[in-house]
Amino acid sequence: DAGVTQSPTHLIKTRGQQVTLRCSPKSGHDTVSWYQQALGQGPQFIFQYYEEEERQRGNFPDRFSGHQFPNYSSELNVNALLLGDSALYLCASSLATGGSFFGQGTRLTVV
Amino acid sequence: RKEVEQDPGPFNVPEGATVAFNCTYSNSASQSFFWYRQDCRKEPKLLMSVYSSGNEDGRFTAQLNRASQYISLLIRDSKLSDSATYLCVVNSASNTGKLIFGQGTTLQVKP
Numbered sequence: 001d002a003g004v005t006q007s008p009t010h011l012i013k014t015r016g017q018q019v020t021l022r023c024s025p026k027s028g029h030d031t032v033s034w035y036q037q038a039l040g041q042g043p044q045f046i047f048q049y050y051e052e053e054e055r056q057r058g059n060f061p062d063r064f065s066g067h068q069f070p071n072y073s074s075e076l077n078v079n080a081l082l083l084g085d086s087a088l089y090l091c092a093s094s095l096a097t098g099g100s101f102f103g104q105g106t107r108l109t110v111v
Numbered sequence: 112r113k114e115v116e117q118d119p120g121p122f123n124v125p126e127g128a129t130v131a132f133n134c135t136y137s138n139s140a141s142q143s144f145f146w147y148r149q150d151c152r153k154e155p156k157l158l159m160s161v162y163s164s165g166n167e168d169g170r171f172t173a174q175l176n177r178a179s180q181y182i183s184l185l186i187r188d189s190k191l192s193d194s195a196t197y198l199c200v201v202n203s204a205s206n207t208g209k210l211i212f213g214q215g216t217t218l219q220v221k222p
Binding site: 042044048099100 | 203
């Protein structure tokens with residue numbers, strides 16, 4: 001049983017560009033959450049998707065958007081990248097309630 | 112004030128030592144509580160859930176005090192392999208899987 005998988009693992013983008021990160025949840029999990037982890041900080045909640053709808057959103061600007069597909073996989077899109085968007089982006093999957101399992105993350109560097 | 116607060120450390124201890132980490136949370140309506148472990152440049156992994164009655168898993172003991180909004184983790188007989196960052200995590204009041212992380216406490220176990 002594959003756990004949570006994310007792609008790509010590493011990415012370098014230029015300021016102003018757009019990026020799409022992908023996540024496949026653990027088998028049987030229907031809820032996907034995205035987190036941003038800056039160096040030396042704990043992960044910060046971006047948003048959560050359930051039944052293809054954004055159910056909750058953290059304190060992130062509209063440049064951050066997402067999508068969930070019928071197979072529960074998800075994408076995170078970030079537009080107009082800023083240097084401060086450089087971070088580890090983590091996807092977590094869970095059932096509607098319960099413990100969350102994290103993917104290995106995508107390390108995004110904005111130059 | 113941060114929703115979940117931890118002393119970032121680092122805690123430097125010799126092998127075999129007992130070390131305790133503490134954490135406080137601000138939202139009294141929070142539903143569930145966890146400790147996650149994160150190795151350098153890796154994803155967070157669930158170490159253990161935390162219950163009011165206290166729970167133990169081998170050398171690890173977690174405790175929750177809802178009245179004081181305080182969570183603790185005790186590690187006995189520290190091993191070199193325990194070196195990592197320990198994240199205190201609270202599930203939001205709505206218990207929908209949104210996790211709120213502390214900054215993390217870094218532990219370095221030395222021979």
